[in-house]
Amino acid sequence: MTLLIKNGRVIDPASGTDETLDILIDKRKIAVIKPKIEIEAKKIIDASRLVVAPGFIDMHTHLRDPGQENKETIHSGSLAAAKGGFTSIACMPNTLPVNDNRGVTEYIISEAKKSAVVNIFPIAAVSKDQKGKELTDMADLVDAGAVAFSDDGLPVKQSHIMRRALEYSKLLNTLIIDHCEDKSLTQDGVMHEGYYSYLFGLSGMPASSEEIIVARDLILAEKADARIHIAHLSVKGAIDYIREAKKKKVKVTTEVTPHHLLLADSSLESYDTNLKVNPPLRSKDDVEALVKAIKDGIIDVIVTDHAPHTLDEKNVELDNAPFGINGLETAVSLILDKLVYKNIIPLQKFIEMISTTPAIILGLENKGKIKVGVEADLTILNLHKETVVDIEKFKSKSQNNPFHGWKLIGAPVMTIVGGKIVYSE
């Protein structure tokens, strides 16, 4: 089976490529990359006026499988990913049961082999049952296929446990990802604490709850000389700590979501539960600081934090709704329109942040690059295509997305995983 992609603008930040090239895929792998390949291929794709990028990687997804298959399954989540332009996704361990042992990791991998159309990389829990008391059998989990460790939304509370996890992660050359939240400060909060939480009468989640844990993690990572990845950065104060740490060569990387880049706390005026997310939508100043941090190279990765919830769960009073936004199918178009099309960040930079860099951070050697011999995972973009976000058309099982109705310019139009077209307009 051969597939020839002709005349695409090939952008591969890993090799610094940005030119019109043809790509020949043979038996799942990239076989030839050069201008004007003249060969009889089984299938030819005309990519004129399109961008061919290394497959996008979402290193922060929630698939709800096992346990909450009414919200999302590995199958449905992978379809949503493919439609959103992602060829690989890393899924968080907060399933039922928690992915804290080889059995669950193996289940995810085998179910993905059976039913997923994109690559699925499990992230295992740092502590047993995400309880923050005992470390999981991390070596066994790495052996089973876990690519990183995180206690996700129930972040490791005890500094001592985080310290040990960071130290132990070096043995395995693996990565600890932390959702930075001091829950004793956020308590029953439902939105960012500040003028708007006071105005709307909603319980606040102060910026300090994130800043404190970011600062702690940076100190612990520095002392342990271990890698730490800060999940979904959202406040200016935390950016400043990371900027300083990077100057000191602390091994820190960090990520941001489209919703934290595009929406602010004032939007909660509608009490729309689709705007309830953790970390919460922050102040306008924080939003501006996040965009600047991308430009300054402080933020490394763009992630979705795809968190599917059923309509019924979200169709309640704001206080009672679960946190989370369904993001796989809107992330790429949102960034293409709001940041790339508007010339806030260059396209190459965006591709680097959503493919090249996450592959490096997760240690996925043959991902995030367009190179002869690697698995042919490719994302094809049409920068001029106009779309309207329509939750009714989501491939995801859930529709909890606040961008419904937004008109966006730029969209993924084809997704290729291992040489196979898994999504096409």
Add this chain to the structure above:
Amino acid sequence: MPFVHKHLLGIQHLTASEILTILDTAESLFEISTREVKKVPILRGKTIINLFFEPSTRTRSSFELAAKRLSADIINFNRQTSSVVKGESLKDTVLNLEAMNPDALIIRHFAAGTPHYISTFCRSHIINAGDGAHEHPTQALLDAFTIRQAKKNFKDLKVVIIGDILHSRVARSNIFCLNKLGAKIILSGPPPLLPLEFKKFGVDIDFNLDRAIKGADVIMMLRIQLERQQKSSFPSLREYRNLYSLTKKRFRRAKKNAIIMHPGPINRGVEISAEMADSAKSVILKQVENGIAVRMAILYILLGGKERDSID
């Protein structure tokens, strides 16, 4: 100026003249409650449901009497004996009640924004009777009515609001309301319950009550929620009483003809001394009485329709 809103969700989005329209209407309806036969047929045939998800005696009875004095039929929904305890969602509960064709739903709920949320899928008029720490519009309106009764107008009145501002829907609605009417507002309370960002609402803040109360025309005490102390929002009730209780000594710093207000229920001896609560300066029971007229006005304005001219 006509009142153009379908619902009463809060004070924040009302104009000063809309607020005055409500107060004027309340004034003309006030007299009905003093008659021997306390009933007029203005809302005959209208159905209203009191939908209270939080305990309330004052507000619920006040709405009930207001509706009855206008001849509307009103029923009370009680959370404890409802399907909510069987796990029915709020939306299902409301849709089921709405299937019985009420004209208005009066909502009290512990979650901020709930009346707003209900208004997104409901046909009926929605009246907010208190949503979480957000708004309590009829309380602010009856407070404004009471202040006007005592002080004639609002311009340059110094109003001090004291207590747990952070968690108080009464404070928020009063800030919005009295600001629009031209009063000068000072907030006082312990810093953990009074974030400085409240200044952006156009008020002054003084944590020191003895200073804040100086020259006040209106002293509005808020109920201190005893459970807040368990959340360490302040050290102890003893400390709170020492710093923020309205005592005779403190009251002397206010203007001679100052009035004392409280939305109730009061914690005697905590935020207000019994002596002050029962003093001639207290208008606490007037607030309760006026509450009925104000709520009659709201029901009349929202549900009155064509019969509006027949008020006299």
